[in-house]
Amino acid sequence: MRNRTLGEGIVVSEQGVGCMGMSDTYGPADEAESLATLREALDAGVTLLDTADIYGGGHNESLVGRAIAGRREQVVLSTKFGFVASTNPADRRIDGRPEHVRAACDASLGRLGVDYIDIYFQHRVDPETPIEETVGALAELVAAGKVRTIGLSEANAHEIRRAHSTHPIAAVQSEWSLWTRDHEQNGVLKVVRELSIGFVAFSPLGRGFLTGKVQSPDDLGDNDLRRAQPRFMADNFERNLDLVARVKSLADEKGCTPSQLALAWVLAQGDDVVPIAGTKRRGHLAENLAASDVVLSATDLSALDEVFPPGAAAGERYPGALLQQWKH
Numbered sequence: 001m002r003n004r005t006l007g008e009g010i011v012v013s014e015q016g017v018g019c020m021g022m023s024d025t026y027g028p029a030d031e032a033e034s035l036a037t038l039r040e041a042l043d044a045g046v047t048l049l050d051t052a053d054i055y056g057g058g059h060n061e062s063l064v065g066r067a068i069a070g071r072r073e074q075v076v077l078s079t080k081f082g083f084v085a086s087t088n089p090a091d092r093r094i095d096g097r098p099e100h101v102r103a104a105c106d107a108s109l110g111r112l113g114v115d116y117i118d119i120y121f122q123h124r125v126d127p128e129t130p131i132e133e134t135v136g137a138l139a140e141l142v143a144a145g146k147v148r149t150i151g152l153s154e155a156n157a158h159e160i161r162r163a164h165s166t167h168p169i170a171a172v173q174s175e176w177s178l179w180t181r182d183h184e185q186n187g188v189l190k191v192v193r194e195l196s197i198g199f200v201a202f203s204p205l206g207r208g209f210l211t212g213k214v215q216s217p218d219d220l221g222d223n224d225l226r227r228a229q230p231r232f233m234a235d236n237f238e239r240n241l242d243l244v245a246r247v248k249s250l251a252d253e254k255g256c257t258p259s260q261l262a263l264a265w266v267l268a269q270g271d272d273v274v275p276i277a278g279t280k281r282r283g284h285l286a287e288n289l290a291a292s293d294v295v296l297s298a299t300d301l302s303a304l305d306e307v308f309p310p311g312a313a314a315g316e317r318y319p320g321a322l323l324q325q326w327k328h
Helices: 031-043 055-068 098-112 131-143 157-166 188-194 234-254 258-267 282-293 298-307 320-326
Strands: 003-006 010-013 016-018 048-050 076-081 117-122 147-153 169-175 198-202 273-278
Touching (some): 003 198, 010 076, 016 031, 098 117, 098 131, 131 147, 147 157
Parallel strands (some): 016 048
Antiparallel strands (some): 003 010
């Protein structure tokens, strides 16, 4: 597993693992299999593990903590704060007040069973708290040795500049994949590169859609939150399925799976980009990691751009109420 550098010196594996699905969101998970998957990831040279205090109401951080017990030196540990209250997305609120930052950090350290967090992300910017106040509190945690570096998730270009002027930001974590290319056009990618901030791409497989393994909404469990997401609903689903069929055709020509082609595309966007595909099974992990061996030519990249130009995916990322709350 090759390495990449986030910010001014956080060296991580070029692929990380997003751990959210091991606790909630995409239906039930097998805890024993999740632990085995995380340990196999470490054995394979993955160093970046990403979690958050809201995933599973704290369960996910505890799970990750158990997986890395005795192996802390092998891990670049990324977690997030900011969402509070219910694990039901419709009921969540965002809190970036300094007192919440400090309390959330201590709680995460306890669940993870570690003395420090490598990258501590603000999960969403709090519109009621100046970002300078939030980042100022995070800077205090850095000074105290509880946090190595600071990150932002889903922040816009203006917020990133304001935050970085308060304390250096190591990474911005946002959705980036063939079917979500907003940051190529909204100024975020431009500003992070201007400021030498790394980009951690979550949902690089389009929440699983780009794998080609979801062929019908009926393939999703009753408790799978994707059922409520516009891109997985009604006519949008069929239009997006047509796009994925074209990706699969390109993958077949390349001799890889659609998942590997989609991940290879994200990896090809720059050495400052690190995808964190979510998985909860060892078989999917092995498939994802093999994407690092898929080399895309200029012709390959052009073909993918033709299939999936920015804005090609049908439907918004989130349903209405969440879109207003979370999308910058």
